[in-house]
Amino acid sequence: MANALCMPWFVSDVNARDLEYLIGTFARGTYYPDATTTEREDVRYAGQYWADLRRQGELEFQASSFWTTQHSFGRMPMIDPTLFAELADGDLVVFKGDLKFLNYRKLTYDGKWPKTTPSHEAIGPFAKQHDGRGVRTLVLRTCKADECVGLSAGQEEGLEESNGWTRYGRYGVVSYWYAKG
Template sequence: MYRRIHEALLQNPPIDDYDVFKEIKFHSFFESQQAIIALCTYLQELRKNIEDLDEKQLQREFFKLLQVSLWGNKCDLSISASEDNSQKVNSLELLDDLKHFILVDDMESIWSLLINIKKRRTPKEVTRIDIVLDNAGFELITDLVLADFLLSSKLVTEIHFHGKCIPWYVSDTTKHDFNWTIKQLQSANNRWMSKCGITWEGSIRKGVMVYHDHIFWTLPHEFCSMAQVATDLYTELQKSNLIIFKGDLNYRKLTGDRKWEFTVPFHQALNKFHPAPLCSLRTLKSDVQVGLKLGQGEQLVTSEPDWMITGKYGVVQFDMSL
């Protein structure tokens, strides 16, 4: 459907590069201003003392911002039928209440990977994280804040973002959304929002933040076919030390959108897709889920029949093995 919308526009210059979802994405961004200010303020305060944090403190901040990025995925205009779904409250204050809604929590494993790479890294070595983006608006801000923390803490040296090359699922991030968001932050009348925008623009100029898009992300293929269908993209992802896949649709494509048993291991459902260590940050909005403990899914079915589609639950699911 989204490719058909794009096709119709391509055949009708001068609106061939028009994003029909632009206004509602912009609205969602502006309606989330208070939450964005809170997050940018927290990040700038954190950056002031980041070099003084010990390993345990760094780990705590990493877990916090990883969860903010996870729950930022609740803001999805395709699932809300484009109704207002902006983030109105400070997401950092909600983390304790939301923690028990994380059905699979592999944050410790992700942290172990990153801290061990940092300890072994020589001064000239690159540590690269790739983030396969989902929604623009507040969720994109949470992803940028997480990326900034990873760079500022020297856990990584490069962040590569992957977005959509055409408007997709209403609120998915395109290159225009990515650049527009940073420009909006730069020109904001809040000093910490502006500071974030200026910093991120500088990181892009230096090449430590890089944006990519590729047609594969808007094709119907599951990700296990990427090596054959989009060899160039698969080769690019192989350069990564960790790939973070955001959102529900990426999870569906990671797992082939099949009706797996809940206890099937995440690694098995990936069906040999493994360009690099990877994790999924996803709030559940469709009826596919793997990697649960025995009886966990059945218990949820009994207590909440629609638990898989409401966005109430989330997973931080990691796969290291090749």
């Protein structure tokens, strides 16, 4: 399942129509006109593979208005329990990029957490509900804002030598939360 926005917040945001367009141009080999023949064939193969998955019903696009609300992801179980259940039943949810750090801020409640706060603690109920259900999450983030969690003890002190390390995109954070069982 690929989740898209109902409407873009930023110019780089993707909706379901954009995903269909991307797969179509990949499958036709027209997405990268300046690519080498080998590169175009590789891209065409990927596009045809994804198009086949779409036809077989194995790759679905879904748009939810939740993604463009003011709510943190920890409120998803209350605001959009259907979306939360689908994500919790899935294998993995990947949040990538920085999106002006919006996804990360919504994951961590836009809180001023100590940087050593475990990531699953900062994302709260999205990570695990009282009934034990949670969303298996992988967060790939380029640091471009002060919000950051999941560092090991002593790691921040070493990074502080790089003044403003959390704000200039030189460092990144990868957080994984299993949330199953």
